[in-house]
Amino acid sequence: MQMQWKRISIVLATAWVATLVVGVMMSLPHGANNDAFADQQIRGRAATQNLNTAQDISTAFRTVAEVMRPSVVSISTKTDVAARVQRLPPNLRRQLPPGFEEYFRDGNGRGRQNAQPQQQGQGSGVIVRQDGYILTNNHVVEGADIVTVELSNGSKIDADVVGTDPETDLAVLKIDRDGLQAVPFGDSDAIQVGDWVLAIGSPFGLDQTVTAGIISGKNRVQGIVDDGHGFEDFLQTDAAINPGNSGGPLVNLRGELIGINTAILSRSGASAGIGFAIPVGLARPVLTSIIENGEVRRGFLGAQVADVTPEVVEEFGLKVSRGALIRGVLEGQPAANAKLQPGDVILETDGRPVTTSSRLVNYIASRPPGESVQMKVNRNGQTMDVTVNLQERTDQAMAMFGAGTAWGAELEPVTPRSAERYGYTDLDQGLIVTSVSDEGIAADAGMQVGDVIEAAANRPVNSVAQLTQLLAEAQRQQVPLQVVVRRGNTRMLLVIR
Incomplete structure (x- = not known):
C-alpha cells in the first residue's frame, strides 16, 4: 500500500x-x-x-x-615457500633460524604436504592474442611462483610468465588455450583529454568490474616505475581504479585497448579519482619484443637530453621553445654517427612532435635496435632532417652515461655556449669540468670546476666515454694516466693514478 x-x-x-x-x-x-x-x-x-x-x-x-x-581476466599469484626454502644454497639454509627448515620437511626429507603455498597477490589482465597471450603489470606477478588466470567463464588456468619488463612495469603471460577473444588495440596518442573511457578489472577481487570516466590528463611522469628509473608516459583518468585493477584494460568507447591500468594517486589507498594507465603506444612494443625475443630489446641513441624550458632557452640561446635539447653525445654511438651535436634541439621523430625529453627517450626505447629514425632537428635556428640508425640499449651502453661518476666529477663536451659560460673564447674541443665532488679521482688530481680536459695519454678527448676508456686502459696496464688540463690561460699536466 x-x-x-x-x-x-x-x-x-x-x-x-x-x-x-x-x-x-x-x-x-x-x-x-x-x-x-x-x-x-x-x-x-x-x-x-x-x-x-x-x-x-x-x-x-x-x-x-x-x-x-571475454577479453578481461583475473590474476592471482602465490609464493611457494617450501620450494623456495629447498632452492636456497646450503650455506644460506644453514643460516635459517632453528626449526625453520624442518617445518617444511617431513620425516623422509621431503617437503611437508601441509606447507601450502601462501597467497601473495591479485590483479587483472587482458587477452591480447587468441592463442593465450595476456598483458598485465609486472608488479602483479613479480616474485610469484604460481600464477593463475581466471577467465570470464570462471575457468582457472595456470599461466607461464613469458617475460617481464620492470622498466615499464609490464609482464606477458601465456595460458594453454586457443580461440580466445583478443582485445583490439587503439591509438593512445590520438585519445584526447575529455574523451570517455572504461576501466575493467577485479578491484578487491570483484571480477569483471566496470567503471567509467574520462581522460583527465596525458603524458604524466610520476617517478614511480622501477624506483623512478623506468619509462613513464601515463594516461590519467578519473575512472575508478582500486587495488586489484592493476594490469586490467583501459578502453575507449569503440572497445579498443588504449592503456593498462597501473597505479592510483591516493592518501587512503582507495580511488580518489586520479588513476594512471600505461598507454598502449608504450606497452605494445614491449609486448611484441617479449613474445618474439623472450625479453625487451630497445633502441639506443647515445645522447644526453633535457627538456626545453624558458630557463634553458635563455641559458643556451635557443631559437625554439619546445623539443628535447641534446646536452651531450657519446662518441661512436648513433647520435654522434648521425652528426648530431650538443646544443641541437630535436623537434620531431618519425613525424611525431617531441614535446619533452622523456617522450623522446620513450620513443627511442620503443624502437627495435637497428631501426632508422627520421628526426627534425633545429641547430642555431636552422631546421634540418637527420636519419639516426639506432643501436641496442644495453647495460654496457647505459654505463657510458655514468662514466663521469668514476671520476667524482661531472664532465660535458665543449660547446660554444658552455665555453662562454666558463670564460673561454677559443675552445672547440675537450671536456669541461662542471662539478667536482669532495672524493674521487678528479679531486685527488686537483681538478677544479671550469677546467677543460683537452687530452689524455697524448690523445685529444671529446667524450666522457673516450676518457673513461683511456683511464681503464691505464689501470689495466698499471700505469698513471697523464691528462692535459686547461685552466684559464694556463695548460697543466695532471697525473691520474
Missing part, C-alpha cells in the same frame, strides 16, 4: 503542476502566451535530445562492457 501511495502522490503532484502551468499561461497576454508556449517546446526538444544523448552513452558503455568481458 505504501508503494502504491507514493506512486499516486507523484502522479497527483505532476497533475497539480500541469494545472498550475496552464493557469499561469491562461492569465498571460496572448503574445506572452505564445512566447511561453514556444519556449516550452524548445526546452522540451532540448530535454529530449539530452535524454537521447544520455541513453546513447549508456548504450555505448553497456556494449563495450559486454564486448570486453
